Ligand code: SF4
């Protein structure tokens with residue numbers, strides 16, 4: 189992408205990688221600016237902002253292939269979901285294609301999470317009332333990909349109209365079931381939902397897939413339907429716009445990337461603080477040019493300075509947070525470890541299991557923004573784990589290359605011995621991985637021996653130099 193380039197609606201702006209999906213142009217127009225920017229409410233992240241000046245025509249890119257999805261191979265259909273930029277819209281932002289790929293031959297039940305339980309947010313409710321047919325089509329697509337027979341839709345017991353609308357769609361579909369669950373926060377989190385519906389707990393460090401259940405938020409299902417049946421990438425979503433007194437509450441379909449200031453001016457909302465997300469899990473946005481993200485489900489407008497008067501005080505070890513945590517974690521411990529950047533301890537105390545429900549923060553008498561600490565710490569841990577994996581991967585690749593070169597006679601044992609950081613166990617494992625041929629194993633042991641001899645030789649040389 190470059191400044192001055194003309195783009196069409198749905199055109200890919202940035203290619204993704206294995207963790208980030210491609211991003212598409214939400215409208216047709218011309219690229220006017222590409223900048224990198226940091227926001228104070230996302231201290232560890234740098235965003236690339238691409239500004240598009242709309243031409244007002246909203247011209248779609250041509251998606252020529254209209255082949256029936258049932259003629260696609262499994263890989264093609266997963267690739268299509270990835271290319272459409274679909275991620276978990278319930279807030280996780282996790283790649284849906286990756287989730288489906290991991291679930292192949294692992295799951296027997298598709299659980300649709302429509303139990304939106306955080307106050308003020310009604311996007312899923314609105315989606316079910318207005319697009320129930322498409323939602324069911326999306327479920328069928330996922331069930332077809334993963335060859336799943338049981339589809340269960342979990343919905344809050346306060347969403348009567350949505351319930352009726354979905355019920356009407358599934359009345360002639362025997363493999364579909366719908367269950368109302370008590371609308372009590374955080375019943376909408378995956379872990380809680382599994383507990384409520386199946387009376388099972390996801391073991392520590394595991395995922396619902398390990399129990400044979402794949403969970404999708406209902407908005408994600410809708411986007412998967414659009415990506416497969418309409419060949420539309422994810423460029424818009426429904427968000428709830430409301431204020432604390434609910435004097436206005438609307439669900440609006442917005443293009444991803446729309447600046448918040450634009451939405452506020454459209455609805456003539458002036459001078460307020462903005463919480464992006466729900467009142468419990470959301471975060472205060474102090475720059476109204478910040479755009480709507482794929483994971484944004486709500487915008488809550490508060491009276492100016494309401495949030496700024498809240499002072500954080502020291503922890504008094506009252507343990508109210510631990511008693512309230514639905515996952516039975518120890519938030520006060522996690523707080524101390526996160527604050528002191530003790531990553532090892534926060535890992536040991538299972539911070540990765542935190543569902544970011546924010547209940548601990550709500551009950552904390554010292555107004556400690558526990559959730560913010562946990563989110564930061566989880567991000568740090570993800571980086572550390574990523575770096576660890578990368579270094580393991582590079583080491584393995586290096587060793588494989590050394591072996592290939594050695595086997596093809598391009599290098600001799602001495603070169604391997606002096607360059608390699610080969611470790612006996614790993615080296616043997618790689619040899620087994622590559623080829624189970626006994627001769628190669630023998631060669632590997634020979635290399636080990638030579639490496640040892642070479643190390644002794646180098647040590648002796650050093651001593652002589654001294
Ligand atoms: S946010 Fe707090 S209450 Fe919620 S799961 Fe995490 S530690 Fe527990």
Ligand code: SF4
Pocket residue numbers: 502503504505506507508509510519520523548551552553554555556
């Ligand atoms: S609720 Fe707040 S003050 Fe009480 S132990 Fe937890 S973090 Fe500390």
